[in-house]
Structure formats: C-alpha cells, structure tokens
Amino acid sequence: MKLEDLYKEYDRLQEIYGAKELNSIYNGGCTANPNICFVFMNPTGKNTASYKEWKGIRAPWIGSKNIWDLFYQLNLLNENIYLKIKSIKGKDWNEDFAYQVYQDVINHKYFITNLGKCTQIDARELPNSVYEKYLDLLYKEIEIINPKVIVLFGKQISSIFLKEKISVSQCRKKLFIKNINGKNYNCYSVYYPVGNGRFNMDKAIEDIKFIIGGSYENR
Numbered sequence: 001m002k003l004e005d006l007y008k009e010y011d012r013l014q015e016i017y018g019a020k021e022l023n024s025i026y027n028g029g030c031t032a033n034p035n036i037c038f039v040f041m042n043p044t045g046k047n048t049a050s051y052k053e054w055k056g057i058r059a060p061w062i063g064s065k066n067i068w069d070l071f072y073q074l075n076l077l078n079e080n081i082y083l084k085i086k087s088i089k090g091k092d093w094n095e096d097f098a099y100q101v102y103q104d105v106i107n108h109k110y111f112i113t114n115l116g117k118c119t120q121i122d123a124r125e126l127p128n129s130v131y132e133k134y135l136d137l138l139y140k141e142i143e144i145i146n147p148k149v150i151v152l153f154g155k156q157i158s159s160i161f162l163k164e165k166i167s168v169s170q171c172r173k174k175l176f177i178k179n180i181n182g183k184n185y186n187c188y189s190v191y192y193p194v195g196n197g198r199f200n201m202d203k204a205i206e207d208i209k210f211i212i213g214g215s216y217e218n219r
Helices: 002-018 066-074 078-085 094-105 128-132 135-145 155-162 195-214
Strands: 027-029 035-042 111-114 149-153 174-182 184-188
Touching: 002 027, 002 135, 027 094, 027 135, 035 135, 035 155, 066 078, 066 184, 066 195, 078 094, 094 111, 111 135, 128 155, 135 155, 135 174, 155 174, 155 184, 155 195
Parallel strands: 035 111, 035 149, 149 184
Antiparallel strands: 027 111, 174 184
16 A cells, blocks of 8 residues: 555545645655654644645645744754745745655655644644544554654644553653554654644654654664
C-alpha cells in the first residue's frame, strides 16, 4: 500500500466532517523511514493548499508562519526558506514554493501529518469521535512510512492515538510504546505549540530536542 491509496478515503471523510468548500489536507515530508513523524490535530482554512483552485501538494501548514518557527529552532528547516516563509503572506505561497519547503522537510528526514485530515474553516474544537474516524488511517500511514519516532502534539491527539488518558505536563520526555500491527513504535507526547498553545512553544522545543538528542540515534 502507498500513502496515495489513502487519499480517496480522506476526501470522502472531508465531505462528512470538513468544510464542503475546502479540500482535505493529507501529509508531507520524508516517506521512507523518517527520523520523526510529527502528528498534529487537523487543518484549517488558513492552509492555502485547502483551496479548491490549489493544484500543488496538499500538505500541512502550507501558508502558515508560526509552526515553522518550531522546525527552524529545531534545526529542521533551511534558513533561507524560513526567512521567506516569515516574509510573505499565506496567500502568496504558490505550488512551487510549497514544493520547495517540503523538499527541505524531506532533506531533513521528517514527516508531517494530522490525525484528522478534515479541514475546518477555523480552529474549532473537534470531538474525539471525529478524530477516531481517522485513527486506523493514521496507523496505516505510520506502517507505510515506518518512522523511528512519533511525536504527538497535545493531550487530545496523544490520548486518542495511545488509547490512554494523557496529561502532557505529567509525561514530558516520557517514552510510550505503541504497537501497530505487530510492530512497536517509540512515541512521545509534547505540548501543542501553536494557536492557543503558542505560549508552550519553548517547552515543545525543549522536549523535541531531548527526543532528537537521544531517542532514535541508535535505532
């Protein structure tokens, strides 16, 4: 199975749970044994790739600024690309620039995805029941790409993915083992670093640096 085989189902679920005028957002980055798979919540209409007229890759955070602060501070983003992201408006991202950004993500060997692929108009809270519709699909994504480490952002996504109640503040830098179809994956729960969680950006960076520093180098 390939990641592209999942797109039809994501688009079907968009019609049920997402904004009808927007496209679902898939994933992007290194798809062959990435060092890290970053799992966020769900996309919003601020993602330029969700527009119906968009013809490029439909990857997370296209047209956004703040999240790329995190990747840059983790040394996971080229400085010239970062400076351009910070200097242009979201609507000024085009297909070529989005491709360039994600080529850099590939070069840095990480993968970006959301648990929920259903794009909303805004950052409204989604119930667990919606995210759970995507859980088996995310497990399939992970089986396909085979990451060394999975980083889960926020208590809701962490709890649903790990199927246990997670308090991020109580499990910082704690290793969780998730078995997916017979294979164990190293997982960590970190603070959500954007939107209402932006004040936790520094804590997220600290924890991910710890993860990068020791958890997968010898795997």
